[in-house]
Amino acid sequence: MPMDDNPLTDDERNDRNDGSTPVVTICALTETQRVAAAGSVLVDLDRGVQLSFDLLNHRGLIRRRIHDLTGIVEDTLIPMEHGCAHCSLRDVVIRSLREWSAHGRPIVLALPPTTEPATIVPDLIEAADGDRLRIGGVLVAIDAATVESDLFGDDLLDERGIAQGATDRRAVGEVVAHQIEYADAVVFGAPLSTRQAAILDHLARETASRCQLHSLSGADLLDVESHDHFRTATDGCRTAAVEPGPATDAADSDGIWTIELLSDRPFSPDRLRSELPALGAGPLRGRGHFWLPTRPELRCVWDGAGGQLSVGPAGEWPGPQQTRLVITGAGGDPAVVRAAFDRALLTDAEYVGGAERWARVDDGMDPWLGVRMIG
Known part of the structure; x- marks a missing residue:
């Protein structure tokens, strides 16, 4: 333009x-x-x-x-x-x-x-x-x-x-x-x-x-x-885009693609860590937000590029919880990224027990999301 x-x-x-x-x-x-x-x-x-x-x-x-x-x-x-x-x-x-x-x-x-x-x-x-x-x-x-x-x-x-x-x-x-x-x-x-x-x-x-x-x-x-x-959340002097806006209307072209991954379910903390190589490593640009069943009130930011992924707290949810990532890739197969996203989400069986069950689980995310009291 x-x-x-x-x-x-x-x-x-x-x-x-x-x-x-x-x-x-x-x-x-x-x-x-x-x-x-x-x-x-x-x-x-x-x-x-x-x-x-x-x-x-x-x-x-x-x-x-x-x-x-x-x-x-x-x-x-x-x-x-x-x-x-x-x-x-x-x-x-x-x-x-x-x-x-x-x-x-x-x-x-x-x-x-x-x-x-x-x-x-x-x-x-x-x-x-x-x-x-x-x-x-x-x-x-x-x-x-x-x-x-x-x-x-x-x-x-x-x-x-x-x-x-x-x-x-x-x-x-x-x-x-x-x-x-x-x-x-x-x-x-x-x-x-x-x-x-x-x-x-x-x-x-x-x-x-x-x-x-x-x-x-x-x-x-x-x-x-x-x-x-962007609507932003500030942690000290770090400002991250927690709302990446609508996914691009640009068509996939010359090996450049973008997919929007959306769910009302949270990530499983354990599977999220195991799926990070597919979701956040390599020639990918990812931005968005997610939530965890161990911290249902916390909106978490996702910001990845250059082979690095940054996750952190972005305040409380202004509305219903949502897991939404917009990922752009240069080469590779977007289906691989989508499958990793689906695997990382909580299953029906894992929903059983609700918040009380997950309140007693150590999610291993304290270094990124802050210390959480378990019990």
Whole structure:
């Protein structure tokens, strides 16, 4: 979908021209991708200014660089104010946006490489409320040549030398998946192959545009009204999409497929662990939620990519319990995944005894879901 498929009318643009300062947010896996995308947006904005941030965790500092088309305006190091690097970054970014909003110039916000937009953009939107800021589109830059291996391979960020500190054990795949799934626009250098395009068809939001760098329109991104695309549950600074939205309407193509697995039954804790290799390992992107008979009140999040699977608590159920996974694969047989899902669900016989029976069972999930009193 090109950037200008649904341009705003002149009246709509005038409605947006309310004196607020628009912000385009750039996310990427690598510095090279970030520089290319941010530069392409900046040259397209009248009087635009770029604010770039980098985490220097080993020194307890955040680097802030500000420049426009005339050159460097500022290059400064700011001490982190929290033990949490993400919290420090959020606070510095918000203060910087507020400071520069007084200049009335469109802002290109280049976040540190490997930053996942869902961990900071909702905070920016909340902070902008009442200020002279308007958070516009989120642009994610990818490398077309490596997007499949980035998403479905098993490399860790630190194995590629791009981790955000010594404790960052994220997989490349989970970062790229979280970036693409949040994006308002996805940009790339070389043209996409049909298989690469199919990957975006299955993972990117239906309304997200995509284009090559040379046809990118920064002005169109200013006109996007950003929002928190997912209902989220927050555990400290970890934000996970517990509601992946409807399964894609994209057709299976070039070996890329998506299936929705749905049941009102919980997983058997023991069989869930035994079926994890089929459900969460290999070239799969999985997202969703589930429940266990040992913790019927707890909604559990499922978030897997890059050969890693993260499960954790996501609060109480707002309605009836449900087990729902949306899984996208690159190659392989979706029937194998569906069969593993079915085997992991509680059987009729296991329902006998109800909650009282399962209240006395140790589910072995305390490390992921929290300590549970048995009895």
